[in-house]
Amino acid sequence: MRAPAWSRWLLGWVVPAERREDVLGDLEEVHRRRVKHRGQLTPWFRTSLETFPLAAAFLVYRLREREQGMGRVSSLDVRLALRLIRKQPIMALTVILAMAMGIALATTGFTFLDAALNGKLPMSGGDRFVRIEVQSVPDGRAMSLDLARYRLFQEAESFRYVGAADGEDLNLVHGSGKVDSLRGAFITPGTFRFLPYVPILGRSMTPSDGEPGAEPVAVLRESLWRQRFDGRRNVIGEVINVAGREHTIVGVLDDEAGFPAGGALWLPLDDRFLGGSEAGPRRGLTFFGVLREGVDAAAAQAEIATLSAAQGTGTPVERQSRVRVAPYVSTPWQARVQITGMVLVLVLLLVVIAANVANLVLARTAARADELAMRTALGAGRWRLVGQLAIEVGLLGVIAAGLGLAASHRALGWLEDSVPERPFWMTFELSPRTLLFVMMAALLASIVGGVLPALRATRHDVFSTAHADQRSASGLGLGRIGATMMVVELALSVALLSGALVMARGLTQYLDQAVELPADKILAARLLGAREAPAPHGTDGGKRPGVAPLPTHAITAALQHTAGVVAVGSGSDLPGNDAWERWVEVDDDAGSSNARAASAQLAPVARVTPGFLEALDARAVAGRLFREADVAPNALPVAVVNEPFVRMFLGGGNAIGRRVRVPSTGASGSGAPGEPAPWREIVGVVPDLGLSAADPDRAAGLYLPSTGEGNQLFLALRSDGNPRLLDGPLRQIVAGIDPNIRILWVGPLESVNAAERNFMATFARVISGMGVVALALSLVCVYAMLSFAVSRRTREIGIRVAMGATRRQIARVILGRLAKLLSLGGGLGAIMGLALISAQDALWETRLPTGETWVLPFVVVTLALVGVAACWVPMRRALRIRPAEALRLD
Amino acid sequence: MKRQNLGELELLVMLAVMRLGEDEAYAVSIVDEIRQRTGRSVQRATVYVTLQRLENKGLVSTRLGDPLPERGGKARRYVRIEQPGVLALRDARRTLRSMWGGLEPTLEAS
Known part of the structure; x- marks a missing residue:
């Protein structure tokens, strides 16, 4: 007759005490009513079934009650808390400061981490951009993608588009002959179909801008347009001389546009040879793809690996390399x-x-x-x-x-x-x-x-x-x-x-550990040779255009005669930069004709022209500095070492006449010991001029004479007054010699690595x-x-x-x-x-x-x-x- | 006084309580009343929760009656509508009337 025992037990347990009487009474009443009309069994089942929603309802009710009891914050609670904080102000202040510091640290640290490691291109569809990188199989070195595979990848199903770009320092030559150095980018024009950049003036690039024979165009960024072209709306159609060629301005994009490198202008990269020749695209390009919806980088990589294997050209280069598809903003492992x-x-x-x-x-x-x-x-x-x-x-x-x-x-x-x-x-x-x-x-x-x-x-x-x-x-x-x-x-x-x-x-x-140099008297500059124009297609397909060598001698000679210049020279590094470390061998028996390498140790080595050390106002503490004769053909190999080198490598004795050997740079780029190289006689000793940025363990180094050959160098000019006044003449002289030589940076020596x-x-x-x-x-x-x-x-x-x-x-x-x-x-x-x-x-x-x-x-x-x-x-x-x-x- | 809006189920329960009167309105009779009048089957658990909510809002109050043998010696909890509850019901009636006003011809015609 009574309601099922388990129902009574369950409800007795779940229902709060104050409601137990009537709820259990209701259960009993309804059950008895059912029994009266339908016998025993059916009511037992119905009442049992009814127990579940009843129990659930009261369970939820109790949980809510508890939650409200815990979660309700009255103004009294807050007032009481404030009173207690006031009662123990030093303790409260300590806790607040500690927590604030922790929160500030966590927020700053993780924002930095997020920006550095988990960044994505700040534009719609930015997550679909991937980098296509080629690595050498033996040593993981980055390699350039060849044209055959570039064209092959364009056919891949995974990509909507495959393109290339190169952020580069360019010279913008004004009609007056004035040269502006600015950062720009060469880019395959088809890329703009996938960039959400709406021009504020004119148009962006179209695929036809990359076709062979197309008129060279330029798209400016808003800041460049405003600063150098005064924000004139009639700038469209104007011809500018940039990167050694004339380009017609066709549009202006707002400053939000940053792809691929946040430069000041975009120039087209031809689709066929990518700024190079049949032998290969221009050097330094970044290859990228735009993934189709639903395709990820791993799938794209698998597809292009299959394509490469099935239809590859089978060249030795291809066999020894591996193509990798990675998110565009992926951060290098070391970083x-x-x-x-x-x-x-x-x-x-x-x-x-x-x-x-x-x-x-x-x-x-x-x-x-x-x-x-x-x-x-x-x-x-x-x-x-x-x-x-x-x-x-x-x-x-x-x-x-x-x-x-x-x-x-x-x-x-x-x-x-x-x-x-x-x-x-x-x-x-x-x-x-x-x-x-x-x-x-x-x-x-x-x-x-x-x-x-x-x-x-x-x-x-x-x-x-x-x-x-x-x-x-x-x-x-x-x-x-x-x-x-x-x-x-x-x-x-x-x-x-x-x-x-x-x-x-x-x-x-x-x-x-600043080296004592008259850094406020020295103007420093970094120069990069002009980029060679690609050979007309079909005439010389075997040579890839690179960077032209710098006419260093002409530049330094012209600067030497400039008013205000006391001394000038060029070198492979400036004080404050870390000079490249090479293996250096010291002859420990100068008198013997059978010189042998006593030891080979790594030491910073800089190649400098005669005049460079004078430009740093260096005085020889023993012997002499470099002369023009040291760089003449058939000149005897010589070197100038610094005082730390004498102490650490030569035992502090007389260095003049001793000999050192710097093995020539091998294929690995590091110059391994044992490679053939001439013994050089030490002709001078100079103080520590900052060959290594700061590490005293690496201060010991040497200078080798150089004619200044190469396609990039650092210039040092010592002035008799304010070195900044030499900035203008320097730019003028360089532009006069070749307007396409790029001046990457000019500033007083004291500002080298200033930001860092x-x-x-x-x-x-x-x-x-x-x-x-x-x-x-x-x-x-x-x-x-x-x-x-x-x-x-x-x-x-x-x-x-x-x-x-x-x-x-x-x-x-x-x-x-x-x-x-x-x-x-x-x-x-x-x-x-x-x-x-x-x-x-x-x-x-x-x-x-x-x-x-x-x-x-x-x-x-x-x-x-x-x-x-x-x-x-x-x-x-x-x-x-x-x-x-x-x-x-x- | 703060205006109390009633949900549909709350309204049904309140009306059932009003119909039954304070000496007859308790969970079981409320469920029966709603079923008889509307044909809708309402779970008793739902009525308990609704009554608790109405009580928390101050619209109804409850009291325990005497123990009854047909309930295994347990008492009923009778429900009574309080003055705010009456006001809430009037408010609901006015709202519904104003919303229904003039819609009869449209409803019948469609």
Whole structure:
């Protein structure tokens, strides 16, 4: 007769107590009514079935109730939280600053990482663009795609289009003879069908612009049009001389247009020979494809591999190479390692900060155990208290998030300014994804920092919880969680601070090692030869056009006679650049006719013309500098070495007359030892003129005389006044000799690598600053934790004293346990720190000066001293009070 | 006073409660009333949830009656419409009337 027992049991369990009476009564009433009309079995099934929706409805109801009870934030809660923050302002400020720093670091670091590693072309359909790269099979070297395979890939099903482009420094020659150096791009005109760029004037390129015999056209970018053509609307149809040819301007694209390299103008690349000849396309091209919908890079790569195998030309070049299809903005592996390494350091710092915040909040919550107990006694539920504590930490988190995001915004702005020569698709903007990440991280921090300690503090009976800590494993009254956190924090602090400080010191030393040169008197320039015009098709199909050699002698001779120029020369490198390292052999027995290579070591070697060292205002400390006779045909091979070379390679003795050998550059490009090369007599010694950017280990190097042959070089001009005044005459002279010679850069010598140096200097400052803040934070946190923990043991200390323990014994117990924690944390941290320091070379291409051995012990000792002070002060206080008073505590 | 909008089911339950009166309206009778009047079968679980919602809004109140033997000695929870509930019902009636006004010919013709 009664409703099924299991239904009554289930509803009795699910339905809240206040509703149980009527709901179970209703169940019974309906069931009996059914039984009256339909017998026993059917009603049993119907009532059983009915139980499920009833149980589900009440389950959902209960969950909602709980959720509302937890999630409802009243203004009273917020006011209470604000009052508590005001009550402990220093603690609150520390937590806010720590969290803000963490949020700023995370946001900046991950935005940078996102921009550098996960970037995509900033245009609709940008994700469909892929690079087609050819790699040499034996050594993975980048190779150029041959025309046969380029044409073959155009037929591939995976691609809607296959094209090529080349970002290049070009000369724009004005009618007045004035030459502007600017960055432009040659591009297959068909590409524009897939670029969402709408011209603001005229038209963009059309496929017909790339057909053989088409009139050369040029499309300008808005900024160039406004700066050099005054934004004239009648510029369309105007003929300009650019890249050694006349081109007709057909359109202007707005500055949003950046593909392929964010240059100032676009010039067409002919579809047939891609700016080259039958022998191959022009050098330095980037090949790309536009994928069809639903096709990914891997599928495209598989297809072109199949096509190559089936219809390939079978040339040796083709057999020894591999074609790779990759997203257009993929970052090279080495850069990925560097960036990931940098972000890893930031993340580690973040972890230290998180550990600090968690410890501070833990200490703060634990300190309120009495208050929580009181509130529980007054009827506050556990969830109510947990919610209240979470609101407090959440409020701190909101303030910190605001500060952190503002700081991150500034940092990203600085990053944008500090890395001006980045790819056009790389923008350091805060993405919704990163923002979401930061919000989630802040939420997690709130949960870990606020809710978990709150849960612990409100577990069971808060009084016994508070007392339980005093019987904990650590012996310092930290509790197991606190002790573990302390060890983790110490380890991370020691590791990271050591790493950060060593890196910062290294960077600062790198920047401080400026070579004493009259850099403010020297004008430097980088020149690149004119690009050779492709041979008329059909006349000379066997030669690929390259870059023409520079008429170096003519340029330096003309500059020599320019007013204001004291000395001029050209070289393969400028001071401040890292000169190319070669294997150098030293003859250790100058008098013997059977000279033998005593040793071969890598050393920076620069090729310079006579006059270059004079242009740097170098004086020979022994012997002489180069003369014109040194570069004459059949001249005896000579070399000039620097003082570090004499010290490190020649044992500091007299260098003049000694001999060195620099094996000629082999096929690998590195010049392996043992290759035939003439012995060169050292004719002069000069001071360290900055052959290596900063590394003292690599300062030892030498100069070889050169006629200045080659298609690119660095010029150095010493002026008797302001070197910037020579900028104009230099450009005029070069344009007069050949308007197609490209001047890539001109500036005072002191500005060589200025952007990089500024970036590194600021980075060093930021790292040092963060290291110091993190150290300060760690000190505050260690002090707060230990001092709090020891002061909580006042009663116990009093009892021990009452029972006859001496001060020395108590101090030994407490400090002994502190020493255990410190040694555990410090030891772990030291191991991690050493690993971090040794990994630094992977982060920077330039080796940083090392030897900062004092940093690691400094951090450990500082933290240890703070730890001792943190224990000592409350311990002394506890030892001073009388045992009777101590017993009355709590 | 804040205007309370009623959902369709809330309206049906309120009307059923009003029809039954405060001495007869409880979950089982409300389900029966709706079924008899509209032909719609409403789950008792749904009525419980709706009544809880209406009670939270202050539109109805409930009280436990006396234990009854046909219910295994358990009491009924009777429902009564409160003044805000009456106002909400009037409001709903006015809204529906104004929306229905003039539509009869159109509805019949189509």
